[in-house]
Amino acid sequence: MSAQVIDGRACARALKESLEVDVARLRHEGLGIGLATVVIGDEYSSGAYERRLRRLADELGVTYSPQTLPGDTDQEALLTRIGELNADPAVSGILVLRPLPSHIDEAAVFRAIDPMKDIEAVHPENAGLLALGVPRFVPSTAASCFHLLDTWLDSVGEDRADFYHRANIVVVGRSNNVGKPAISLGYERQATVQSVDEWADRTTGIGRYTRWADVLIVAAGKAGLIRAEHVGENAVVIDVGINAATGPDGRVHMVGDVDHDAVAPRVRALTPVPGGVGPVTDVWLLRNTVTAARLLAGRPIDLARPSLPTPARVLLEAS
């Protein structure tokens, strides 16, 4: 049997539709919503990311101001720019793109972001709230993983709570960016959660953990890391990885961390790359920006468990 492919683009479209309604209402009430990204240096990948965010922000009616600073920008200048964004009433959400150059103290930069505008929850206050299970903002990539899972469960008629309470969730990769927030969200759903890192891969191997996963979230940044022998038959696999690979025709294309062709025949469902986690992540970042605008305007939001006004529908197809 072939796995169901969880369609991230369809899921992102539904999420965007519900956000459009929200943004229109807030704008009608006179509330401005603005996203600012800060990039140091002119990395090709952040350029592509900025273009995607600009398109999405334009479509939603959110103001977008990308700030690209030269690669040799010093710590003080960066902190000054963040201070300006904190003070700018047109900016609701701030995202500082990683990786930062080695001469910049990442922790000091994250501490400088106004916690109410910190849409990726990198400030210690927001990271702490997330770890305590009462997030102000849920970081977009981890949120995307669980949004895809939640909507997939709805689409196959499984009760979310019942599924998560029984589930063994294995998260491969333990970055502050993706892995750790995903672990926190697994705890929040009262699942059993295991965290596997490159040290397990170097010593015992990761298969002894991943094979028993009901949900396998892979965020290592290693193309082909997860192969058929790493997964169990009932697994739902969420592939976060983004890697460049050269095909037989010599062209470079994007692949995930999961060997899709080898894994798909064995598992219950999986997300593709491209078209899985990525599109939902982008919309979720805008969703967090809307949440920040609400918070800054003193409007109530459901901080602990952000829910969707209209349930998204995940389209399934045989792979």
Ligand code: NAD
């Ligand atoms: P990172 O480099 O900060 O962290 C990677 C983690 O994986 C680390 O904990 C590392 O120890 C672990 N790891 C590395 N090799 C491993 C191995 N062989 N076995 C087990 N664990 C291993 O990266 P990140 O920011 O967490 O991103 C991870 C991947 O997800 C990257 O490919 C990134 O491009 C991608 N990503 C995708 C999205 C999206 O929206 N789809 C968003 C963010 C990141």
